[in-house]
Amino acid sequence: MEYTGLIQTILGGVGVGSVYALLGLAFALVFGKLKICSYMHGDLAILAAYLGYFIFTSIGLDPFLSLIVLIPIFFFIGYYIQVIFMKPFMSMEIWQGRYQAQIMVTWGLGMCIMAIEFIIWSGTYRMISVPYRNATLNFSNLTVPVVHLLSLGALLLIYLVLSLVLQKTDLGISFRACSVDRITAMLTGINYQKICAISFGISSAIAVVAGTFYALTHQITPAVGLELTFKGWVAVIIGGMGSLGGVILAGLLVGLVESLTSFFWIPALKEAVLFVGLLLLLIFRPGGLFKAK
Amino acid sequence: MAILEVRDLKKSFGGLEVFAGVNISIEKDQIYGIIGTNGAGKTTLFNIICGVLRADQGSVLFNGEDISKKPTHKIAELGIGRCFQTVMPFKSMTPLENVRVARATAGKKNKEREKFSIDEIMEITNLTDKMHIKTQELSLPDKKNVEIARALACNPEIILFDEVSCGLSGEEIYSRMELMKKLSKMGITVVVVEHIMLFIKEICDQVSVLHSGKVICSGTPQEVARDAGVIEAYLGGKSNENIGS
Amino acid sequence: MNLKKWVVSGVIAFILYMLFLRLTDAGFIANFIAYISLFVIAGQGWNLLGGYIGEISFGHAVFFGIGAYTVGLPVGYKLDINLLLLVLLGALMAGIFALIISYPLLRVQGFPFLVGTYGLGVVIRSIVVVTPALFATRGIFISTYSKNFTYPLIIGFAIAVVIFVQWLVNQDLGLRFKAVRDVPTAARMIGINIYKTKASAFVIGAMLTGLAGGLFALYGGFVNPSACFGDNTSIFILLGPYIGGIGSVLGALFGSTIVIILQEVARSVITVNGGHYLMVGALLVVVMMLSKEGIYPGIVKLVKKIKNAYQKRQGE
Ligand SMILES: Nc1ncnc2c1ncn2[C@@H]1O[C@H](COP(=O)(O)OP(=O)(O)OP(=O)(O)O)[C@@H](O)[C@H]1O
Numbered sequence: 001m002e003y004t005g006l007i008q009t010i011l012g013g014v015g016v017g018s019v020y021a022l023l024g025l026a027f028a029l030v031f032g033k034l035k036i037c038s039y040m041h042g043d044l045a046i047l048a049a050y051l052g053y054f055i056f057t058s059i060g061l062d063p064f065l066s067l068i069v070l071i072p073i074f075f076f077i078g079y080y081i082q083v084i085f086m087k088p089f090m091s092m093e094i095w096q097g098r099y100q101a102q103i104m105v106t107w108g109l110g111m112c113i114m115a116i117e118f119i120i121w122s123g124t125y126r127m128i129s130v131p132y133r134n135a136t137l138n139f140s141n142l143t144v145p146v147v148h149l150l151s152l153g154a155l156l157l158i159y160l161v162l163s164l165v166l167q168k169t170d171l172g173i174s175f176r177a178c179s180v181d182r183i184t185a186m187l188t189g190i191n192y193q194k195i196c197a198i199s200f201g202i203s204s205a206i207a208v209v210a211g212t213f214y215a216l217t218h219q220i221t222p223a224v225g226l227e228l229t230f231k232g233w234v235a236v237i238i239g240g241m242g243s244l245g246g247v248i249l250a251g252l253l254v255g256l257v258e259s260l261t262s263f264f265w266i267p268a269l270k271e272a273v274l275f276v277g278l279l280l281l282l283i284f285r286p287g288g289l290f291k292a293k
Numbered sequence: 294m295a296i297l298e299v300r301d302l303k304k305s306f307g308g309l310e311v312f313a314g315v316n317i318s319i320e321k322d323q324i325y326g327i328i329g330t331n332g333a334g335k336t337t338l339f340n341i342i343c344g345v346l347r348a349d350q351g352s353v354l355f356n357g358e359d360i361s362k363k364p365t366h367k368i369a370e371l372g373i374g375r376c377f378q379t380v381m382p383f384k385s386m387t388p389l390e391n392v393r394v395a396r397a398t399a400g401k402k403n404k405e406r407e408k409f410s411i412d413e414i415m416e417i418t419n420l421t422d423k424m425h426i427k428t429q430e431l432s433l434p435d436k437k438n439v440e441i442a443r444a445l446a447c448n449p450e451i452i453l454f455d456e457v458s459c460g461l462s463g464e465e466i467y468s469r470m471e472l473m474k475k476l477s478k479m480g481i482t483v484v485v486v487e488h489i490m491l492f493i494k495e496i497c498d499q500v501s502v503l504h505s506g507k508v509i510c511s512g513t514p515q516e517v518a519r520d521a522g523v524i525e526a527y528l529g530g531k532s533n534e535n536i537g538s
Numbered sequence: 539m540n541l542k543k544w545v546v547s548g549v550i551a552f553i554l555y556m557l558f559l560r561l562t563d564a565g566f567i568a569n570f571i572a573y574i575s576l577f578v579i580a581g582q583g584w585n586l587l588g589g590y591i592g593e594i595s596f597g598h599a600v601f602f603g604i605g606a607y608t609v610g611l612p613v614g615y616k617l618d619i620n621l622l623l624l625v626l627l628g629a630l631m632a633g634i635f636a637l638i639i640s641y642p643l644l645r646v647q648g649f650p651f652l653v654g655t656y657g658l659g660v661v662i663r664s665i666v667v668v669t670p671a672l673f674a675t676r677g678i679f680i681s682t683y684s685k686n687f688t689y690p691l692i693i694g695f696a697i698a699v700v701i702f703v704q705w706l707v708n709q710d711l712g713l714r715f716k717a718v719r720d721v722p723t724a725a726r727m728i729g730i731n732i733y734k735t736k737a738s739a740f741v742i743g744a745m746l747t748g749l750a751g752g753l754f755a756l757y758g759g760f761v762n763p764s765a766c767f768g769d770n771t772s773i774f775i776l777l778g779p780y781i782g783g784i785g786s787v788l789g790a791l792f793g794s795t796i797v798i799i800l801q802e803v804a805r806s807v808i809t810v811n812g813g814h815y816l817m818v819g820a821l822l823v824v825v826m827m828l829s830k831e832g833i834y835p836g837i838v839k840l841v842k843k844i845k846n847a848y849q850k851r852q853g854e
């Protein structure tokens with residue numbers, strides 16, 4: 001029936017959208033407050049997806065269980081990427097090309113990750129065929145894929161935890177201090193570089209979750225990484241540059257736009273429609289749809 | 294007629310009211326001083342005149358024309374030049390290129406008002422022997438010179454100087470004063486913001502004092518220096534004489 | 539006088555290439571040089587915006603593709619129009635499209651601009667892929683001139699473009715580009731219209747990139763969406779100037795050459811599809827870590843340092 005098909009599409013859109021929202025969250029966390037611009041989280045997410053795939057196919061461990069291992073590993077990967085590669089650019093001002101330099105370094109790293117994936121797993125599409133991949137919950141004549149529900153849940157959980165950490169803990173307070181003014185924060189004894197590294201680690205850990213859910217709903221191939229990166233950034237732009245709540249709504253919206261386009265029109269045009277929307281947004285509301293403050 | 298007039302200007306940043314109705318009128322060919330304590334809003338006033346910031350209320354008249362809605366580059370083309378408090382030369386270019394690009398834009402629009410050739414500008418700002426070095430590598434006084442040269446190259450009718458003497462040695466300050474006098478003699482109106490009273494007393498024809506959102510006093514430097522309100526604003530609360538008596 | 543030097547070296551380079559072409563009979567290396575030159579042209583166009591204005595575009599393949607398809611489409615529809623004319627028309631079309639699209643894109647700066655240009659690339663590619671009238675994914679074959687004509691043509695254009703950009707950036711317009719990049723506020727204060735200035739860099743750059751696309755159609759005799767509008771094309775257009783030295787003409791020349799050579803070498807060493815990205819990505823990271831401004835300015839700085847140290851020692 002047409003009507004249920006539409007509802008199904010919307011649910012699917014929200015499901016994919018939560019992956020974009022998670023990536024957007026990862027970007028917004030380090031960009032909005034610390035002015036760190038990363039273009040590698042999509043690739044990190046796909047790397048995590050491949051690792052989940054590898055673990056699943058070799059020892060049969062469920063991707064959700066391998067998250068327990070992958071999250072800390074990626075936290076440290078992110079931590080050390082920040083320490084090793086990003087540190088030299090942290091003292092640059094924006095007009096000195098701070099973002100450009102950061103984008104290029106992270107993008108280069110992302111390209112390396114993608115190439116390594118190509119070398120190990122080749123470009124063939126892979127999927128994690130867990131038994132519950134196609135499992136659904138039925139409400140009257142609506143069928144909701146379980147994975148979508150889980151990803152939406154994970155998104156909300158991560159958002160809540162992040163907000164709590166930012167509001168309540170010492171880490172969050174030093175984090176906000178760094179976001180107000182780097183120099184002053186350093187003068188009051190906050191280890192700015194460490195805060196940045198921890199945040200980058202956290203955002204990488206979020207990317208792992210995004211990647212895992214992506215792998216559970218899509219087939220993966222290395223080149224998807226950059227695409228995911230851009231979708232995440234689109235969410236950040238639409239969401240108003242760094243407000244976490246706005247980014248989540250925007251990410252879901254991105255997913256919705258894509259699935260609705262596929263439903264009503266040609267699936268191959270779903271990204272085109274999304275970016276046309278983005279260009280229109282730039283004309284009418286350059287500050288984003290859900291502006292912070 | 295006044296060349297530049299600010300009428301009933303109001304401006305707040307969030308809760309901070311910087312101007313609560315400021316009126317200033319600058320006559321042609323004057324050297325006009327604007328003084329005020331730190332944070333009095335002098336730079337903000339310049340920013341509003343140049344269209345970098347918009348006023349909440351009030352108008353800015355240049356030669357009788359309201360420019361308060363115009364974009365910055367149009368205002369520059371009309372003939373308002375400016376030197377910034379924090380120096381902003383084009384760092385990747387040489388001083389000569391800094392001047393050339395100004396000549397090619399606002400300077401070209403105001404060609405009929407041209408008073409100096411590029412060589413003369415280099416000469417009077419002491420940059421002749423440094424004009425092929427990247428501005429990035431110059432010293433702070435030279436960077437300030439580059440800004441002055443750039444502003445002059447626009448062939449302005451009026452130039453706004455925002456604390457150009459800040460961070461300079463006595464001799465350099467003196468040469469700036471000479472330069473400003475020279476400009477005003479050549480028919481360029483000069484507006485200066487300065488903290489050094491001697492500077493103001495020496496060169497200004499008229500002075501306005503900005504304090505807590507208002508112009509609290511206007512007149513010749515001598516009049517202003519005697520004004521009780523100004524003394525109070527600068528020394529805080531009561532002046533020494535009051536305590537003595 | 540500086541320009542004269544460029545012109546003379548350009549002419550010499552062209553003569554050398556012609557000799558080489560004769561000697562090797564349009565062999566592999568002559569072909570490769572022509573291929574590099576295409577990206578040199580496109581990269582110079584990118585550099586006007588990316589280097590001199592400071593806005594990174596991830597979507598210059600759009601202009602490259604417009605250039606290529608302006609040559610390809612009439613051929614596909616069996617219209618008999620002079621190909622060289624079409625190449626020039628392609629550059630013009632790319633410029634016009636840039637002018638239109640600059641309106642939304644240049645309203646934002648920095649990374650929204652970057653994402654916007656990437657999005658533009660996606661939009662145009664998707665449209666071409668799904669439109670049968672544009673030959674969708676099939677692409678168009680073009681019966682082009684002989685190699686002995688196209689190669690020198692490309693080299694000639696490349697040399698001319700490099701000289702043109704070198705000339706342009708020292709003109710008033712070029713100085714305005716740099717002024718806008720250095721301090722926008724101060725640039726406005728000397729009467730520069732920021733939007734117009736950015737748009738002119740965008741449009742002129744897009745025309746150069748479109749020119750490269752048109753020449754690419756002649757060079758390969760084939761246009762299709764992935765070769766002309768693909769992300770890879772955007773990436774290699776921008777990598778050259780970025781790695782070579784953003785905002786310097788010689789750096790862009792240098793960088794485009796390095797990137798294309800490296801890519802081809804890597805492709806033959808790491809035969810896995812996509813594996814060559816390892817080399818390119820690693821190069822990008824290493825260059826950025828060693829010298830934020832790119833290889834060429836980095837080398838210039840190093841040479842200066844060594845010279846200074848040497849002079850100091852001589853003085854002692
Ligand atoms: N963009 C802005 N946003 C918020 N507040 C601002 C802004 N610009 C200036 N202010 C505030 O407005 C007040 C006036 O600033 P302004 O720079 O004009 O002072 P000033 O007279 O030039 O001081 P100084 O002598 O230090 O240069 C200050 O309290 C400043 O903090």
Ligand SMILES: [Mg+2]
Pocket residue numbers: 335336337378455
């Ligand atoms: Mg000030």
